[in-house]
Amino acid sequence: MSLKQISVFLENKPGTLHAMTTALAQNGVDMRALSLAETKDFGIVRLIVDNVYDATTVLKDAGFIHSLTPVLGVMIPDEPGGLNQVLQVLNEAAVNVEYMYAFLGGADADHAYMIFRVQDGEAATAALTAHGIRLVDQDEVAGL
C-alpha cells in the first residue's frame, strides 16, 4: 500500500516555487503535504495531493517537469515516542529510509502522518502492518 508522491523539478531562483503553487491553486489542487529538497541551483518539491491525476495534468500544462514516486504514508500517534516507535520497526526490518517528512492530520488531532521514502517498500509495509502501525492509502489522503 503506497501513496503517489509527485516530485517536481524547480530551478533555484526567485519565483519558481510560487509559479508552481499558483498553477496548483488556480486549478483547485489541494496539497496534503509538501517538502522541499534543494541543491545550490535546483530543487525538488515533493507533494502529496488530493487528486494526483488533476495535479499532474496541471503541472504538465504549466510546463513543470515531474515524476511520480511511491512513498508510504504512516499514521503516527501524536505523542512523545510516536515516530521513534515506527523507526524502530523499520530498523529491525533493516529497511533504509531515504527521506521522510511530516504532515499534520487535519481534523484528526490525535494523529500525525509521516511520509516515508524507503528502499524496500514491501518489506516496510509488511513490518509496519505486523506491528499494528496503520498506513494510509491515496483515497484516505484525499479524504483528510
Added chain:
Amino acid sequence: MERYYQPEIECASREQILAWQNERLVKQVQHVWDNVPYYRKKMEAKGLTPADIKGVDDLHKLPFLSKADLREAYPYGLVGMPLKDCVRIQSTSGTTGKRVVAFYTQHDIDLWEDCCARAIVAAGGTNEDVCQVSYGYGLFTGGPGLNGGSHKVGCLTIPTSSGNTERQIMFIRDLNATILCCTPSYAAYIGETMRDMGLTPDQIPLKAGIFGAEAWSEEMRQDIQNTLGIKAYDIYGLTELSGPGVSFECSAQSGMHINEDHFIAEIIDPDTGEVLPEGSQGELVFTSITKEAFPLLRYRTRDICSLSREKCPCGRTHVKMVKPKGRTDDMLIIRGVNVFPSQIETVLLNYGYPANYQIIVDRVKSTDTLDVHVEMTPEMFTDNLGEVSRRQDELVDGLRSMLGLAAKVTLVAPKSIVRSEGKAVRVIDRRKI
C-alpha cells in the same frame, strides 16, 4: 542511385576542374584589377599585376580580403560591375558588427541558384518533391537562395520563411512537404514542437532536410534525424560569396563538396596567413572565380576546418570540407583555452540532453567563468536528488575532458531557453574586456 543536378560539372575529372579554375582565375583577377580599385591597390602594394597570376599555383601571391576590408569598403568599394548591371543585394545578419552588403548581377543569381539546386538534388530532391523553405526571406541569403534552387530543381516550393512554427507544421502536414530547408536550430525546434503535439516520425511526411547557416554537431544531426524521421544534410555558404550552396553534403553525409567550378578553397594558418598542406586544419579562404558583381579574391572566412580529396562514394569529384566547428568569431577564449559552442553541444547530446542550451561567460575577480545552462527533460529527471546531482557532475566531467577546462552546469526549467527561428543565440558573454 545517386542523382546530380549538373553531372558533367559535379563529376568532372580533376584535370577538368583544374583547367576551369586556372582559366577562370586569370580572367577574374583581370576583372578585379580593371574594376575594383580597392583590391587593385592591395595588389599594387605587393608589386603584383594580373600578369603575375597565371593559374591556381599563383593564387597564394594574392593579398587577402577580410571582413574588416568589407566594412572599410562599404557599401560600393568592392563592387565589380556598374550598378546598372546589378539586380540585387543581400546582407549579413550583422551579428558580429556592421552589416556586409553583397551585390549580384542576374548571372550571379543564376549561378548561385544552380549551386543550391545541386544541394537539393544531392539531398534526394526531384521535381516530385515539395520543398518548404523555412529560412528567412529578405536580406538574409538563406530564403532566396534555397527558394531559387528549389525552383530550378522543379520542386513545388513553399516559401514559408522563418517563424510562426504552428503554421510551418500545418503546411508540412497539409501539403505533404518532403524537404525542409532552415537553420538546424529551427529544425530542432520544429521537431520538438511536433513531438509535443504527439506526432511520431512516421506521421511526418518529410524525408530530407537541408540545414545550414550555423555550426551544428554530428549529435545534433542524429537528434534531428530521429525526431523528424529524415536524413539531415548540411549546407554551407557565406553572403560574401553568394549565400548557401558554396558547399553541400551528399548522400555520404561526411563533409560538404565545395563547388570548385565557382570557388577555389585554401586552408591557411590563421596567424601567419601561410597556406597549409592538404589535409591540415586551418582557416578556410575562398576565391570566387565566376562572380561578376562582388568578385572577392582570397576572402578569409574565419571558419576553421580541413579539406579532403578522398574519393567520395557519391561520385562527385569536388573537394570536400569537413563540418566546421564554428567561425573564429564564435570561438570563445576562456582562461586562454579555445572553446567552440559546438564542442559543448556534442557533450550535451552525448549525455542525453537536448540541444537546448546557452553558454554564459563571465569574469569574476579577473577569472573567466563558463556556465552552461541546460534544460532538464522528463527523461533525465528523477526524484532522487543524489542521482540528479550525479548526472550533473557527469556532465561537468564530460565538458572538462572535451574542453580541457572546468565548466559549471546549471539545470534549468524546460522551455526556459528562448527558441530560435533563425540562428540560435548560444553564447552570452558578459565579460567586459
